[in-house]
Amino acid sequence: MARxxxxxxxxxxxxxxxxxxxxxxxxxxxxxxxxxxxxxxSKGAIYHHFASKEAILIAxxxxxxxxxxxxxxxxxxxKGLTGAEKLREMFRTAVRxxxxxxxxxxxxxxxxxxxxxxxxxxxxLNEAAPHYALPVLREGIADGSIRTDRPEELSExxxxxxxxxxxxxxxxxxxxxxxxxxxxxxxFTRQYGxxxxxxxxxDAMVEFCRS
Amino acid sequence: MARxxxxxxxxxxxxxxxxxxxxxxxxxxxxxxxxxxxxxxSKGAIYHHFASKEAILIAxxxxxxxxxxxxxxxxxxxKGLTGAEKLREMFRTAVRxxxxxxxxxxxxxxxxxxxxxxxxxxxxLNEAAPHYALPVLREGIADGSIRTDRPEELSExxxxxxxxxxxxxxxxxxxxxxxxxxxxxxxFTRQYGxxxxxxxxxDAMVEFCRS
DNA sequence: CAGATACAGACCGGCGGTCTGTATTATTCT
DNA sequence: AGAATAATACAGACCGCCGGTCTGTATCTG
Numbered sequence: 001m002a003r004x005x006x007x008x009x010x011x012x013x014x015x016x017x018x019x020x021x022x023x024x025x026x027x028x029x030x031x032x033x034x035x036x037x038x039x040x041x042s043k044g045a046i047y048h049h050f051a052s053k054e055a056i057l058i059a060x061x062x063x064x065x066x067x068x069x070x071x072x073x074x075x076x077x078x079k080g081l082t083g084a085e086k087l088r089e090m091f092r093t094a095v096r097x098x099x100x101x102x103x104x105x106x107x108x109x110x111x112x113x114x115x116x117x118x119x120x121x122x123x124x125l126n127e128a129a130p131h132y133a134l135p136v137l138r139e140g141i142a143d144g145s146i147r148t149d150r151p152e153e154l155s156e157x158x159x160x161x162x163x164x165x166x167x168x169x170x171x172x173x174x175x176x177x178x179x180x181x182x183x184x185x186x187x188f189t190r191q192y193g194x195x196x197x198x199x200x201x202x203d204a205m206v207e208f209c210r211s
Numbered sequence: 212m213a214r215x216x217x218x219x220x221x222x223x224x225x226x227x228x229x230x231x232x233x234x235x236x237x238x239x240x241x242x243x244x245x246x247x248x249x250x251x252x253s254k255g256a257i258y259h260h261f262a263s264k265e266a267i268l269i270a271x272x273x274x275x276x277x278x279x280x281x282x283x284x285x286x287x288x289x290k291g292l293t294g295a296e297k298l299r300e301m302f303r304t305a306v307r308x309x310x311x312x313x314x315x316x317x318x319x320x321x322x323x324x325x326x327x328x329x330x331x332x333x334x335x336l337n338e339a340a341p342h343y344a345l346p347v348l349r350e351g352i353a354d355g356s357i358r359t360d361r362p363e364e365l366s367e368x369x370x371x372x373x374x375x376x377x378x379x380x381x382x383x384x385x386x387x388x389x390x391x392x393x394x395x396x397x398x399f400t401r402q403y404g405x406x407x408x409x410x411x412x413x414d415a416m417v418e419f420c421r422s
Numbered sequence: 423c424a425g426a427t428a429c430a431g432a433c434c435g436g437c438g439g440t441c442t443g444t445a446t447t448a449t450t451c452t
Numbered sequence: 453a454g455a456a457t458a459a460t461a462c463a464g465a466c467c468g469c470c471g472g473t474c475t476g477t478a479t480c481t482g
Contacts, residue, residue: 004460005446005447010462031438041462041463042462043439043440043464043465044441047439047440053438053439117329150391152391153391153392153394156392160372164371164375181364181367184361184365184368215428215480218428221429243471244470252429254430254471254473255431258471258473259427259428260428260429264472
């Protein structure tokens with residue numbers, strides 16, 4: 001085939017295959033030849049759709065990010081919930097997302113490939129915090145379910161702590177450590193009038209650590 | 212010269228040159244040829260002292276870490292200070308270290324080279340928190356200058372927040388943002404009975420952001 | 423004088439990336 | 453409508469360079 005009628009399918013194939021390989025072996029250890037072999041495409045095909053190997057990585061990250069933010073946006077725009085309730089729901093879905101299917105398999109990937117860690121920090125501070133957590137915090141302040149005079153900073157700290165500290169994916173932890181961190185996190189948020197982690201989520205995180 | 216009487220000097224030369232290059236161009240973009248050109252050594256010499264390019268990076272990181280922890284250990288073991296005072300002193304020296312001479316030049320380096328970011332997170336959670344912040348926190352609890360029932364978690368959160376969130380080095384920030392974050396951070400620690408950032412440090416951070 | 427040490431530098435496989443070629447589709451012109 | 457032309461979607465040979473190895477050699481130590 002020389003001119004495909006549906007090049008988007010080829011792009012999707014490349015992205016799917018590449019992300020799988022990145023997860024398995026890490027970005028550095030995945031060569032273009034690996035992607036070529038797995039997709040049975042040619043080097044020309046891949047470089048026709050992507051400018052570089054790193055462009056593939058960024059596209060993979062973007063696609064993941066878009067899915068996550070779409071889910072978060074849905075919660076943010078839901079009606080009939082207080083700010084605190086929305087925030088709780090966001091955390092629930094974020095944890096659920098990360099555990100089933102999605103980010104779970106990234107364990108070795110994230111560790112092996114710090115480039116992603118940096119991208120994630122960037123997306124936390126430039127996307128998730130200002131566009132998703134912050135408006136919900138503001139709602140919570142308005143409806144009285146959240147108390148703080150610095151929502152901007154609180155939104156950043158909440159996400160930094162949950163993603164980089166609390167989330168057990170990033171490092172090996174014992175169940176006790178996970179529980180202790182969750183308790184501390186709840187103590188922290190209680191200061192602002194709300195609590196995000198209930199027993200269900202904590203159990204899910206603990207359970208994940210066992211495996 | 213074929214057999215040097217002081218090979219340690221060669222190692223130091225490699226480490227000094229490499230760290231400088233890593234800072235300037237980032238690890239990935241620094242080639243072994245760059246190091247060879249700058250040191251005027253041969254490839255054989257470098258691979259005689261280091262097993263790989265990454266081994267050089269790790270050695271550079273280790274050397275920096277050793278210097279930092281030595282300074283922190285000195286504060287930790289000082290006599291005649293309360294726990295809260297020691298913690299404050301640790302933060303002061305950490306900021307001072309990072310601004311004058313040391314980590315300042317790492318700005319593009321850390322951003323360009325996420326491998327270091329991962330190493331830093333590891334060292335925060337495995338070294339700095341348990342061995343330096345935690346004992347000081349315990350002292351503070353004993354002498355009444357710090358109040359918390361979860362010193363382990365607090366030590367981790369303090370360092371995560373200060374290093375990855377508060378520290379302006381990692382991302383561009385306006386003076387207002389820096390001040391707001393510092394205020395939030397002080398509000399946070401006040402909850403545990405102490406305050407870490409005084410006007411001097413905040414001014415130093417703001418000043419740094421201008422340049 | 424016999425290792426062991428501290429280099430020097432040619433050499434190599436493989437990597438990311440480029441470049442040219444070609445088949446197929448879309449567009450334009452008459 | 454249909455031929456000419458351009459643009460697209462690949463294929464795959466090719467290239468420069470990079471990290472790493474390997475052999476050779478001069479100097480020091482025991």
